[in-house]
Structure formats: structure tokens, C-alpha cells
Amino acid sequence: MISKEEVEKIAKLARLELTDIETEKMQKDLSAILDYFDLLKKAPLRQGSAGHAPKVRDGSLRKDDVLPRDSSVVERIITGAPDKKDGYIKVKTIL
Amino acid sequence: MKLTELTIKQAHEGLKNKEFTSVDLTKAYLDKIERSDLNTFITVTRELALEQAKAADVKIATGEFGMLCGIPCAIKDNILIQDVKCTAASKILENYVAPYDATVIKKLKEQGVVILGKTNLDEFAMGSSTENSAYKITKNPRDLTRVPGGSSGGSAAAVAGNECCFALGSETNGSVRLPASFCGVVGLKPTYGAVSRYGLIAFGSSLDQVGPLTKTVEDAEIIFEVLSGKDGMDATSANYIFEESKISLKGLRIGIPIEYFAKGVEPEVEKIVRQAIKKAENKGAEIIEISLPSTDYALAAYYIVATSEASSNLSRFDGVKYGLSEPGKDLLDVYLKSKGHGFGAEVKRRIMLGTYSLSSGYYDAYYKKAQDVIGLIKNDFVKAFEKVDVIFAPVCPTPAFKIGERVADPIAMYLTDIMNSGSSLAGLPGISMPAGKMGDLPVGLQIIGNHFEENKILAVAEEMEKLLK
Numbered sequence: 001m002i003s004k005e006e007v008e009k010i011a012k013l014a015r016l017e018l019t020d021i022e023t024e025k026m027q028k029d030l031s032a033i034l035d036y037f038d039l040l041k042k043a044p045l046r047q048g049s050a051g052h053a054p055k056v057r058d059g060s061l062r063k064d065d066v067l068p069r070d071s072s073v074v075e076r077i078i079t080g081a082p083d084k085k086d087g088y089i090k091v092k093t094i095l
Numbered sequence: 096m097k098l099t100e101l102t103i104k105q106a107h108e109g110l111k112n113k114e115f116t117s118v119d120l121t122k123a124y125l126d127k128i129e130r131s132d133l134n135t136f137i138t139v140t141r142e143l144a145l146e147q148a149k150a151a152d153v154k155i156a157t158g159e160f161g162m163l164c165g166i167p168c169a170i171k172d173n174i175l176i177q178d179v180k181c182t183a184a185s186k187i188l189e190n191y192v193a194p195y196d197a198t199v200i201k202k203l204k205e206q207g208v209v210i211l212g213k214t215n216l217d218e219f220a221m222g223s224s225t226e227n228s229a230y231k232i233t234k235n236p237r238d239l240t241r242v243p244g245g246s247s248g249g250s251a252a253a254v255a256g257n258e259c260c261f262a263l264g265s266e267t268n269g270s271v272r273l274p275a276s277f278c279g280v281v282g283l284k285p286t287y288g289a290v291s292r293y294g295l296i297a298f299g300s301s302l303d304q305v306g307p308l309t310k311t312v313e314d315a316e317i318i319f320e321v322l323s324g325k326d327g328m329d330a331t332s333a334n335y336i337f338e339e340s341k342i343s344l345k346g347l348r349i350g351i352p353i354e355y356f357a358k359g360v361e362p363e364v365e366k367i368v369r370q371a372i373k374k375a376e377n378k379g380a381e382i383i384e385i386s387l388p389s390t391d392y393a394l395a396a397y398y399i400v401a402t403s404e405a406s407s408n409l410s411r412f413d414g415v416k417y418g419l420s421e422p423g424k425d426l427l428d429v430y431l432k433s434k435g436h437g438f439g440a441e442v443k444r445r446i447m448l449g450t451y452s453l454s455s456g457y458y459d460a461y462y463k464k465a466q467d468v469i470g471l472i473k474n475d476f477v478k479a480f481e482k483v484d485v486i487f488a489p490v491c492p493t494p495a496f497k498i499g500e501r502v503a504d505p506i507a508m509y510l511t512d513i514m515n516s517g518s519s520l521a522g523l524p525g526i527s528m529p530a531g532k533m534g535d536l537p538v539g540l541q542i543i544g545n546h547f548e549e550n551k552i553l554a555v556a557e558e559m560e561k562l563l564k
Binding site: 007010011013014015016017018019022025026029030032033034036037039040041042043044045061062073076077079080081082083089091092093094 | 178395396398399413416430431443446451467468
């Protein structure tokens with residue numbers, strides 16, 4: 001079973017606050033699911049695998065230009081943010 | 096026939112022949128939704144719907160109008176409609192109002208559709224029963240004690256319960272096909288890249304697609320044709336133009352994957368699907384047994400890749416940019432509390448799984464291994480489509496299960512989608528259509544095609560629909 005410390009470490013990486021009850025349940029659930037994932041160990045090795053990263057199709061990349069957007073969309077985005085000031089989204093002090 | 100029971104095509108004919116107006120149609124659905132106890136909608140957009148219906152009636156009066164003009168629909172609540180709340184069935188987006196239209200919504204609006212509201216789903220589309228919604232439990236219209244499937248359960252139940260003429264859902268792994276099967280409607284999961292994902296709240300970006308839920312195969316085709324195509328706002332959308340095909344079952348090579356009829360499939364489900372296959376054979380189709388040897392690994396690979404992508408995608412809900420923001424002593428505290436309080440149990444579980452799979456020390460064993468397995472799965476399908484035109488399979492090993500039956504056991508819930516994982520990971524299109532019933536419970540037939548061969552699976556499904564009526 002995955003340890004309490006390990007769950008806490010992953011939760012910290014995920015920036016997720018878990019209660020003690022949630023942490024305990026997560027230990028149990030993650031262990032069961034990770035055990036199920038173990039069946040992948042039986043999968044044959046594949047040489048030179050390119051994986052599944054979705055391919056961006058030829059010619060579909062646009063130039064890295066700023067595209068004009070409707071200013072009302074910008075206003076709507078800012079209106080939806082929890083904390084804002086003077087048309088900007090406000091973030092807590094980082095330093 | 097009641098107004099709410101019409102297909103898109105029938106409703107269009109009625110509007111054309113002035114048997115009723117779009118406002119009549121819209122009011123009939125709104126009344127039905129109001130009286131309903133299925134819990135299909137999170138938000139009903141009554142005013143928007145009536146406004147759109149009135150505009151449609153003006154256009155209809157000119158005599159020049161398209162197939163979808165004035166047709167009322169429902170939209171899964173993870174697809175953005177400008178100025179309408181979009182919750183993704185999560186508390187973290189309880190008061191979030193969409194700032195713009197998703198491309199699929201823009202396309203539907205251009206056709207003059209009427210939007211009745213936003214349908215229930217599993218939170219952030221993570222689930223197979225719609226029980227993971229933070230708001231309500233949607234009931235299956237065919238049996239109120241059972242789930243409608245998920246994650247597009249509200250959309251499928253709204254179509255089956257005649258609360259809309261058609262609906263949009265989204266699928267990452269089975270989320271259109273499964274509820275279609277459980278509710279006895281048609282659901283199409285397009286090829287990855289066939290439909291723009293712009294404005295669909297991201298879950299597993301390498302897999303997510305928007306797809307229609309409809310009463311008939313013909314209706315699914317009508318919607319898919321409108322939704323599909325290249326979009327400058329989604330670099331993974333393809334230059335693809337849908338063209339309708341007519342395909343006869345005579346001489347059609349239908350692949351039957353032995354792995355999809357293995358142990359675990361309920362005998363009655365297998366019987367219904369095999370009967371459908373037999374009917375195709377009687378019409379001259381060639382039935383070919385095929386093997387997709389990596390099928391056993393598909394579900395595990397899916398859960399690793401999708402949760403990894405989700406853990407990254409959902410990091411944007413940080414209490415700064417959208418929705419719920421819990422006060423904290425510093426920025427980190429805001430992140431921890433907003434996510435901790437805003438996300439439900441399944442979403443947290445998946446963020447944790449994805450973070451674990453991507454974390455240093457486990458990346459090779461999980462994420463990288465899953466990517467390798469996806470390569471194997473894709474190869475299986477490449478080989479299969481050398482021999483066959485389409486693949487027939489069940490959608491799910493069982494019909495709709497009871498509400499509450501699988502909520503306590505995440506793995507039992509995950510296994511519900513075991514027959515969709517392979518084709519999802521390979522980016523293939525699949526359609527689920529009603530094949531028969533176990534008592535009151537619908538059982539779906541799944542038809543999987545090669546990439547961008549929606550024309551083929553839709554044409555075959557239309558032929559099958561005639562045989563299965």
C-alpha cells in the first residue's frame with residue numbers, strides 16, 4: 001500500500017489540500033488502481049516507440065502573432081476572475 | 096406524434112410545412128423539462144431559447160432556412176456558450192460564466208439552432224455514470240432506478256427522455272458512446288481531430304472530442320457534418336470535409352474482435368450484439384473474426400494518459416483565474432484551499448493519479464509505458480483495418496447499472512468503459528446505436544471505423560438501423 005507520506009508528497013506536487021480522511025481514502029484507492037496498472041508490465045516491449053503524442057498536422061501551425069480579439073471577450077474574462085483591479089486580474093504577492 | 100418526440104428531420108419538415116413554429120417546439124420542450132424529474136439539466140436557458148426560437152421563426156417565414164434552423168438542442172455543461180454559466184458539474188466553476196462561444200456552439204448558432212440549456216455530467220467529464228456531478232444525479236429515462244451512463248449522461252437522458260431534439264456530448268473514453276448505449280439513443284464519437292475542441296473544457300487533450308447524441312443515425316450525421324472541419328483555434332483539428340456515403344452491407348467486411356466477446360460480457364448483451372451481426376451477415380456482409388491482442392492493456396494505458404493530461408489541464412483552476420477562490424495567507428495557500436474545496440472526490444483522485452504517473456521516479460513505469468502500449472494498440476487497429484472495413488462490438492459488457500451500485504469502487508466504475516479504450520486511444524471514430532433490449536434496458540451496438548471514415552460508419556449504421564427497427 002502506498003504510504004501516507006507518499007500521498008502527501010503527491011498532493012503537495014498537485015497543489016491539492018486533502019483532509020486526513022481524504023488522505024487515508026486516497027492511500028487505499030490509489031493503491032488499488034496502481035495495482036491494476038501493474039498489468040502493463042506484462043505488455044510486450046516495443047522497439048523505437050514514438051508513443052501517442054497527437055501530431056500537429058502539416059501546415060496547421062500559425063505564425064506566433066498577436067491576433068486581434070474582441071475587447072468584450074477580454075472584459076468578460078476579467079469579470080469572471082475572482083479578484084481584479086483596474087481591468088487586471090489580481091494575484092497575491094509572490095515574493 | 097408529440098412535438099417532443101420528433102427527429103431533427105421530422106421537426107424540420109414540420110417547420111417547413113408550417114404545422115408548428117420553432118416557438119411552439121421550444122415551449123413544448125421547456126414545459127417537458129420543467130415537469131421532468133430526470134435531473135438532466137444543470138442550467139435551463141429559457142430566455143435564450145425563446146429569443147433564438149423567435150429569430151428562427153422570422154427566418155423560417157422567408158422560406159430560406161437550413162435543416163437545423165429552429166431546432167431545440169441541449170449542450171453538455173463542459174462546452175462554453177457565451178454569457179451562459181458553464182460549471183463542468185464542479186463546485187469550482189459554480190458561478191463561472193463563459194466569456195465566449197466554443198467553436199461547435201458558434202457553428203450551431205450559425206445554423207439557427209435553439210439552445211434549451213446545459214446538461215449534467217460527471218464533474219469535468221470524469222466518470223461513467225454521471226453520479227460524479229457536484230449538483231445532481233441524473234436518472235435513466237428507461238428505468239429511473241438506473242444511471243444514464245456517463246459522462247455525457249445528462250445529454251443522453253435528455254435525448255432519450257424527449258427533453259431536446261438532439262444534444263452535444265463530449266468523449267475522452269466512452270463518454271458519448273456509453274450513455275448512448277445505456278439510454279437507447281445514437282451517439283457518435285468522431286475521429287480525434289475531426290471536430291474542434293476550442294471551448295470544450297479540457298480533460299485529456301490528446302483524446303477529447305465533441306460528439307452528437309441523437310434519436311436517429313441520420314440526425315447524428317446532420318450534426319456531425321455541421322460540427323466537423325478545420326478550426327484555426329485548435330491546432331489539432333484536421334483539414335477534413337465530411338462527405339456522405341451510401342454503403343451496402345452486401346460484401347462489407349465486418350471485423351469481430353474476439354477480445355470484445357471474451358469473459359465478462361453479460362450473455363444477454365452478447366446475444367443481442369451477435370443477433371445484430373447475424374442480420375448484417377444475412378444481408379450479405381462478410382463476417383471476419385479479428386484479434387486486437389493489446390486490448391487487455393487499453394484501459395490501464397487510458398487511465399494513465401488521461402489522468403496525466405488532466406492533472407496538467409486542471410492546474411488552471413487555481414483560485415486566481417476562474418471561479419472559486421478560497422482566501423489564504425499566501426498564494427500557495429490559495430491554490431491548496433481552492434482546489435481542495437472546489438474539486439470533488441473523483442477529480443481529486445484523477446489529479447493525484449496523473450501527478451503520480453508523471454512524477455520523478457514513476458514516469459518511466461507509468462506514463463512512458465502507457466505511451467508505448469498506445470503504440471501497440473494503434474498497430475492492432477492498423478492491422479485489423481487491412482482486413483476489414485468496419486468493426487462491430489458491444490459498447491459495454493452490461494446494460495445500465497443501478498444508481499449507487501459502483502460509486503464506492505473506482506475500478507468497477509472504470510471497467511465500464513473497457514470496450515471504448517482501445518479505439519479512443521487510437522483516435523478512431525465510433526458510433527453507438529440501439530441494438531436491442533434486455534427487458535426495459537437498451538443495449539448498444541458499437542461500430543468502429545478507420546480514421547476520418549465517419550462517412551462509412553454512419554452509412555453502415557443507417558443500414559443496421561433499418562434491420563434493427
